[in-house]
C-alpha cells in the first residue's frame with residue numbers, strides 16, 4: 001500500500017462498540033473548522049459508496065459459511081469504495097475520514113478468524129488501496145464495549161454477535177498492528193465520557209505534521 005500524495009486520509013478503527021460513530025461526526029466537524037478550505041468526506045466501511053448500503057446489509061446479515069467469503073465481500077466493498085469515493089476525494093485535495101478500513105480486515109479476519117495476515121496484506125497491495133496518513137485506534141476493554149453495545153438500540157449484526165473471546169482477539173490484533181506501525185497509528189484511550197475521548201482524538205491528529 002502506498003501513501004497518497006494528495007489530500008489527507010484518516011481512518012478510525014477499533015472493536016465494535018468502542019465509540020467510532022459517536023466520535024466520527026464530531027471529528028469531521030472539527031476537521032472542517034480546522035481547515036475550512038479543504039472539504040471533509042466522512043465515510044465508512046462497509047457500504048460507504050453509492051449502492052453500498054444494500055451491500056453492507058448483505059455482508060453483515062448474510063450467512064457466510066466459508067471464511068474467505070467474508071474476506072472477498074469486504075474487499076469487493078473496499079474496491080468500490082476506494083475507486084468511487086476515496087481516491088476522487090483525495091485527488092481533489094480533500095480530507096477523508098473513514099470509519100474502518102484495511103486494518104479492520106487484518107484485525108477481524110486474521111486475528112479474529114485466523115486467516116493468514118500476509119495473504120490479506122497482499123490483496124490490499126494488489127488492489128492498490130491507498131495507505132492512510134494516520135490511523136486513530138479507539139482502544140477500549142471488551143467488557144466496556146459490550147456494555148455500551150447492550151445499551152445501544154438495534155439488533156446486533158453477525159460480527160457483533162461473535163462474543164467476548166472473538167472481540168478480545170480483535171482488540172489484541174489492533175494493538176499488535178499499532179505497535180508494528182507507530183508512525184501511522186495513534187492509540188487513543190476510549191474510556192471515559194465522549195468529551196474526554198474527543199479531546200484525545202483531536203490531540204492525536206494534532207501531534208503529527210500531516211499533509
Ligand SMILES: Nc1ncnc2c1ncn2[C@@H]1O[C@H](COP(=O)(O)OP(=O)(O)OP(=O)(O)O)[C@@H](O)[C@H]1O
Pocket residue numbers: 014015016017018019020021022023148149151152153160190191192193194195197
Ligand atoms: N464515551 C462514551 N461513553 C459512554 N457511552 C458511549 C461513549 N461513546 C459512545 N457511547 C455509546 O456506546 C454505544 C456504541 O457507540 P458507537 O455506536 O459510536 O460505537 P461504534 O464503535 O461505532 O460501534 P460499531 O462498530 O458496533 O458500529 C452507543 O450507544 C453510544 O451512544
Ligand SMILES: Cc1cn([C@H]2C[C@H](O)[C@@H](COP(=O)(O)O)O2)c(=O)[nH]c1=O
Pocket residue numbers: 016044045046060074100101102104105106108109159160
Ligand atoms: C471493514 C470491515 C468490517 N468488519 C466488521 C467489523 C464490524 O463488526 C462490522 C461493521 O460494522 P460497524 O457497525 O460499521 O462497525 O464489520 C470486518 O470484519 N472486516 C472488515 O474489513
